[in-house]
Amino acid sequence: MKAVRTTQYQRFQIVPMSNASRPAASSAIPSNPARVIAPRVPLPTDKELVLKVVPMPADCNANGDIFGGWVMAQVDIAGSIVPARYVRGRMATVAVNEFIFKQPVRVGDILSFFGGVTRIGRTSITVQVEVYAERYDTQGHYIKVTEASLTYVAIDDQGRPRPIERPEV
Numbered sequence: 001m002k003a004v005r006t007t008q009y010q011r012f013q014i015v016p017m018s019n020a021s022r023p024a025a026s027s028a029i030p031s032n033p034a035r036v037i038a039p040r041v042p043l044p045t046d047k048e049l050v051l052k053v054v055p056m057p058a059d060c061n062a063n064g065d066i067f068g069g070w071v072m073a074q075v076d077i078a079g080s081i082v083p084a085r086y087v088r089g090r091m092a093t094v095a096v097n098e099f100i101f102k103q104p105v106r107v108g109d110i111l112s113f114f115g116g117v118t119r120i121g122r123t124s125i126t127v128q129v130e131v132y133a134e135r136y137d138t139q140g141h142y143i144k145v146t147e148a149s150l151t152y153v154a155i156d157d158q159g160r161p162r163p164i165e166r167p168e169v
């Protein structure tokens with residue numbers, strides 16, 4: 001048995017030694033069910049593009065898809081961008097109110113993170129984040145892979161909540 005690489009970005013596949021020296025046949029490429037069933041969707045117009053990133057092989061889980069914790073970390077960063085404009089100083093994530101992994105994320109996907117404020121409280125701001133993937137072989141075709149709601153709290157030098165200046169309307 002030998003591990004051979006089947007596509008530019010895909011996981012390695014174990015094949016018998018007798019086949020290992022041959023070029024991988026197209027039928028050996030693992031099917032990508034998410035690409036087949038995931039609907040193509042328009043990008044949000046009520047949110048701001050706050051982050052773009054491409055996951056790497058080191059970010060994979062044991063299935064060969066991208067580890068959910070990696071996606072959560074990127075969402076936490078992306079979600080903080082819009083609140084930072086209001087908070088203007090230190091802040092902390094106080095809650096992940098909701099987190100939905102709608103489709104798997106794959107190595108080589110171009111991920112676009114959109115953020116929009118849904119609530120501004122006295123010391124906290126809640127943000128909705130939506131993540132869209134362009135698969136590495138179907139760029140320009142977006143599918144929604146993740147959506148989440150997070151709350152950030154403005155904190156002072158002692159780490160205590162501090163009031164947010166509400167934007168003038």
Ligand SMILES: CC(C)(COP(=O)(O)OP(=O)(O)OC[C@H]1O[C@@H](n2cnc3c(N)ncnc32)[C@H](O)[C@@H]1OP(=O)(O)O)[C@@H](O)C(=O)NCCC(=O)NCCS
Nearest residue numbers: 092093094095120121122123124125151153155159160161
């Ligand atoms: C963030 C922190 C300073 C808040 O302190 P606290 O004593 O819980 O503050 P409060 O109870 O006064 O709540 C502060 C704000 O957070 C909101 N909040 C608190 N708990 C919440 C929760 N579970 N869900 C949503 N909002 C919450 C409150 O509604 C309040 O918002 P408002 O003033 O706009 O109404 C404190 O919890 C903390 O330091 N947590 C650790 C933060 C951290 O390390 N984050 C990174 C983790 S990866």
